[in-house]
Amino acid sequence: MLNSDIYNRRRQNLINLMGKGVAILKGAPEQIRTNDTEYPYRQDSDFFYLTGYTEPGAACIIDPSNKENPFTLFVLPQDPKKEVWTGWRLSFEDTVEKYKADQALDIAEFETAALAAMKTSSKVYTNLNHDKVHQYKMLDHVGQVRKEVQRTGGGPEGLESVGSLTHGMRLIKDEHELELMQKAADISADAHSKAMEACSPGMYEYQLQAVLESHFVHEGSAGPAYTSIVGAGDNATVLHYIKNRDQIVDGDMILIDAAAEYDMYAADITRTFPANGKFSEAQKAIYEVVLKAQKAVIEASKPGVTFQELHDMDLRLLVEGMIEIGLLKGTADEVIQNESYQDYFMHKTGHWLGLDVHDMGNYMADGESIVLKPGMAFTVEPGIYVNSKSKAPEKFRGIGIRIEDDIVITESGNKNLTAAVPKEISEIEALMKKG
Ligand code: GLY
Numbered sequence: 001m002l003n004s005d006i007y008n009r010r011r012q013n014l015i016n017l018m019g020k021g022v023a024i025l026k027g028a029p030e031q032i033r034t035n036d037t038e039y040p041y042r043q044d045s046d047f048f049y050l051t052g053y054t055e056p057g058a059a060c061i062i063d064p065s066n067k068e069n070p071f072t073l074f075v076l077p078q079d080p081k082k083e084v085w086t087g088w089r090l091s092f093e094d095t096v097e098k099y100k101a102d103q104a105l106d107i108a109e110f111e112t113a114a115l116a117a118m119k120t121s122s123k124v125y126t127n128l129n130h131d132k133v134h135q136y137k138m139l140d141h142v143g144q145v146r147k148e149v150q151r152t153g154g155g156p157e158g159l160e161s162v163g164s165l166t167h168g169m170r171l172i173k174d175e176h177e178l179e180l181m182q183k184a185a186d187i188s189a190d191a192h193s194k195a196m197e198a199c200s201p202g203m204y205e206y207q208l209q210a211v212l213e214s215h216f217v218h219e220g221s222a223g224p225a226y227t228s229i230v231g232a233g234d235n236a237t238v239l240h241y242i243k244n245r246d247q248i249v250d251g252d253m254i255l256i257d258a259a260a261e262y263d264m265y266a267a268d269i270t271r272t273f274p275a276n277g278k279f280s281e282a283q284k285a286i287y288e289v290v291l292k293a294q295k296a297v298i299e300a301s302k303p304g305v306t307f308q309e310l311h312d313m314d315l316r317l318l319v320e321g322m323i324e325i326g327l328l329k330g331t332a333d334e335v336i337q338n339e340s341y342q343d344y345f346m347h348k349t350g351h352w353l354g355l356d357v358h359d360m361g362n363y364m365a366d367g368e369s370i371v372l373k374p375g376m377a378f379t380v381e382p383g384i385y386v387n388s389k390s391k392a393p394e395k396f397r398g399i400g401i402r403i404e405d406d407i408v409i410t411e412s413g414n415k416n417l418t419a420a421v422p423k424e425i426s427e428i429e430a431l432m433k434k435g
């Protein structure tokens with residue numbers, strides 16, 4: 001059951017932020033995969049956040065200056081011949097009822113209605129992301145309306161991203177969102193434990209991918225929140241390795257970065273473990289450095305701390321650890337200054353998490369790093385990647401390690417949504433022995 005009150009509340013918040021503006025939004029377009037078959041449909045996150053609407057072919061106008069119909073949903077009309085192919089569509093009356101819209105109209109009326117709504121608004125907000133056709137049309141409409149109002153005055157001054165308003169809203173998760181994120185996290189956490197249990201040398205990376213993704217779907221997820229990464233040995237040192245085709249060799253470390261999307265919300269988990277269930281000394285040395293940094297950053301995540309402070313802490317701990325085990329030379333200050341750590345740690349400590357796996361929302365405001373507040377959700381994911389071509393001591397080459405959990409800031413500290421997947425060496429070895 002759709003809780004339409006949640007989306008109604010968000011639209012009210014948007015209206016308060018828009019002033020005399022109007023939001024004219026298009027749902028995500030369908031994407032062709034091959035010839036005439038499409039990728040599974042995924043609604044635009046901002047459109048979903050404000051409407052709860054997940055079907056293709058939609059648009060909406062949120063127009064506080066339209067006193068009768070401030071919220072209009074435009075949808076595909078009922079059409080029995082088409083519906084037998086793609087599924088039943090709601091009538092306009094039922095659409096109004098389900099989504100708490102003031103009116104529902106045929107999508108064919110959208111462009112004309114958009115032009116009319118622009119004339120009575122001083123600012124037009126729309127989704128400026130991947131749908132270029134929609135963006136060009138909106139720009140064209142604004143240009144046309146500007147010409148029409150030249151002698152009468154009024155009309156929009158320009159086109160703004162609705163994200164400039166919604167992304168700030170989306171940064172703080174409400175109760176409903178946190179429930180869904182916990183569910184996505186639970187499914188993903190179980191899947192990681194299952195993959196650890198199932199793993200043995202000789203298997204193929206894609207077979208572990210199958211263990212994870214089968215569990216996602218079995219538990220009601222729409223599928224992976226992003227393309228699963230299952231990299232064994234040197235493949236674990238490639239940050240966006242998604243081929244997942246190689247055979248797993250005894251002695252490899254395996255890095256799995258995979259998680260489910262549940263009811264539109266993403267989890268994002270990485271675990272790294274030895275293929276044969278037992279860490280070698282070199283694997284253990286790097287793993288312990290990453291684990292220590294990851295745990296310390298999670299511990300430090302609380303209201304009042306900035307995102308940048310977490311990254312600085314992570315970087316220093318990784319650098320100190322890498323010097324200690326002989327991966328880097330010099331003092332921690334020197335290494336941070338000359339950035340030689342970039343050979344092995346080349347990404348940020350984390351990112352916002354929510355409807356998008358790399359969720360929207362600024363990391364900086366007025367030149368300063370964002371201060372953490374209750375309801376903010378993000379990943380903590382330090383890593384060390386020593387590829388086979390690196391100049392590191394031989395024993396470390398071909399080891400890539402990342403450990404990633406999903407954290408929500410609470411009033412008193414934080415909650416780790418993905419704490420259920422083992423990450424201590426002893427826990428991982430015990431689970432794999434059982435498998
Ligand atoms: N799975 C993508 C990331 O960790 O950022």
Ligand code: MN
Nearest residue numbers: 268379381404
């Ligand atoms: Mn991540």
Ligand code: MN
Nearest residue numbers: 257268269270
């Ligand atoms: Mn990840």
